Amino acid sequence: MSATFSADPDERQKPVWEDSPDETDIDLKPRPRALAANDVLLGLLATAQDALSRLDALAGAAPESVRRGLLARMALREAAGWLAFRHAWVHPLDLALRGAGLLGTFTKARSGFAARAMLHTFGARATEPWEEMDPFTGLDADAAALEAIEVAKALAGRAGEGFPLEGWEGAGALLAGRALDAVFRPLWSAYATLGDGADLDGRPKLRGDVARRVGAQDWRGTFLHLVAESALSGLRDLRALSELRDRGAALAARQDRRSRLPAALDCVMSRVLTTPKGLAIEIGVTHQAALGMLRALKAAGIVREASGRESFQVFMVTLPF
Numbered sequence: 001m002s003a004t005f006s007a008d009p010d011e012r013q014k015p016v017w018e019d020s021p022d023e024t025d026i027d028l029k030p031r032p033r034a035l036a037a038n039d040v041l042l043g044l045l046a047t048a049q050d051a052l053s054r055l056d057a058l059a060g061a062a063p064e065s066v067r068r069g070l071l072a073r074m075a076l077r078e079a080a081g082w083l084a085f086r087h088a089w090v091h092p093l094d095l096a097l098r099g100a101g102l103l104g105t106f107t108k109a110r111s112g113f114a115a116r117a118m119l120h121t122f123g124a125r126a127t128e129p130w131e132e133m134d135p136f137t138g139l140d141a142d143a144a145a146l147e148a149i150e151v152a153k154a155l156a157g158r159a160g161e162g163f164p165l166e167g168w169e170g171a172g173a174l175l176a177g178r179a180l181d182a183v184f185r186p187l188w189s190a191y192a193t194l195g196d197g198a199d200l201d202g203r204p205k206l207r208g209d210v211a212r213r214v215g216a217q218d219w220r221g222t223f224l225h226l227v228a229e230s231a232l233s234g235l236r237d238l239r240a241l242s243e244l245r246d247r248g249a250a251l252a253a254r255q256d257r258r259s260r261l262p263a264a265l266d267c268v269m270s271r272v273l274t275t276p277k278g279l280a281i282e283i284g285v286t287h288q289a290a291l292g293m294l295r296a297l298k299a300a301g302i303v304r305e306a307s308g309r310e311s312f313q314v315f316m317v318t319l320p321f
Contacts, residue, residue, distance in 0.1 A: 040215035044224040045174065051231035052180065056159075058238055060182035065266040066241045067182060068156075069317070072272045073241075074186055074234050075155035077321065078163045079148035081188030081230075085195060085204055088144050091120035092321045093306060096272045099149040102307060102314055105142050119308050155184050162187055171223045186230035187223070194229060240319045245269050248302045260285050264293040268303055274315045 059067050076092035083090055097103040103119075151163060162185035175185065196207040203219045204226070205211070216222050248265040255261050263283040268274050280290035294315050297303045307314040 040217065041220060041224070044214065044216065044221050044228070048175065048224040048228040048231070051228045051235070052175070052185065055231045055234050055238070056180045056182050058235065062238065062242060063245060065270040066238070066245055068270040069241055069272070070234065070238050071183060072156045072270075073237055073321070074183065074189065075152040076272060077189035077230075077233065078155060078186060079152040081191040082163055083144060083148050084192045085188065085198070086144065089121065090118065090145060093120040093316075094118045095145060095149055095152065097307065097314070098145055099153065100273055102273070159183055161185060171220075174220060174224060175227065183234065185227065186234055187226050188230065189233050190226050190229035194226065237319065241269065241317065244302055244317050244319065247300065248297065251296070251300050251302070260289070261293055261296065264290070265297065265302075268294075268297060268315065268317060272316055273306060274303070276313070
């Protein structure tokens with residue numbers, strides 16, 4: 001019997017396994033599929049960890065006055081977001097002014113003096129998330145605000161854990177591996193713009209469109225997304241504060257070497273609000289000298305007046321909340 005061979009010499013030299021499908025080729029083909037819930041959660045966790053890591057590292061490398069100023073701003077944002085979750089819509093600056101004793105009781109907001117008692121809250125209604133909200137709905141105005149202010153003061157002086165996690169049992173474990181050395185863990189800052197009420201267990205919910213966009217399916221996804229967005233907000237503040245300090249340092253470098261302007265700049269950068277009297281005590285100058293330095297910083301666009309008053313003025317860096 002004679003064997004039958006292919007007339008094509010190339011066919012005779014081709015290994016037989018080339019005619020069979022290769023499992024490697026199959027694995028390399030794109031296979032579209034819906035992301036599993038765990039994949040989405042891991043993505044949200046990675047995003048939150050990344051934002052926190054960058055914030056902590058950059059804050060740790062920043063000048064101490066900038067880091068302290070950042071913590072103070074973040075703490076007030078946290079307090080305002082926490083109050084928003086409790087249906088009390090207050091601008092962070094009004095909380096700062098109230099905490100410093102520079103605003104009257106918030107109870108006046110229900111007595112026809114809203115614009116005076118909550119200057120920034122009502123002045124920002126046209127553009128901010130608290131638009132058309134009734135401040136302190138169902139709450140004791142001053143009691144709720146002062147509770148938030150006390151927690152904010154505690155947060156502004158420390159790194160690590162953030163605002164208390166009431167009703168978030170197990171949330172802390174999600175970020176247990178991320179130790180923070182320069183900042184605290186933010187959470188509530190983003191709630192005013194991204195949140196919408198609470199779930200059946202009393203935990204915050206994301207707005208429907210936000211939850212669908214990021215794929216957050218339960219409280220864990222909500223927690224991680226709020227942490228990530230709050231940390232990103234802190235990063236934006238940190239960059240802006242650093243730029244302002246650089247501008248102030250350039251101004252101070254042109255002064256006489258005996259000038260106290262560098263000390264005044266550090267004082268202004270390290271807190272949310274500064275009064276001429278407080279600055280004078282802090283850096284050891286006269287009231288008039290402190291006022292003159294604040295006016296010089298204002299003329300340079302580094303600070304602005306925050307209380308809306310013509311006398312007994314209060315200054316803050318020119319960075320909106």
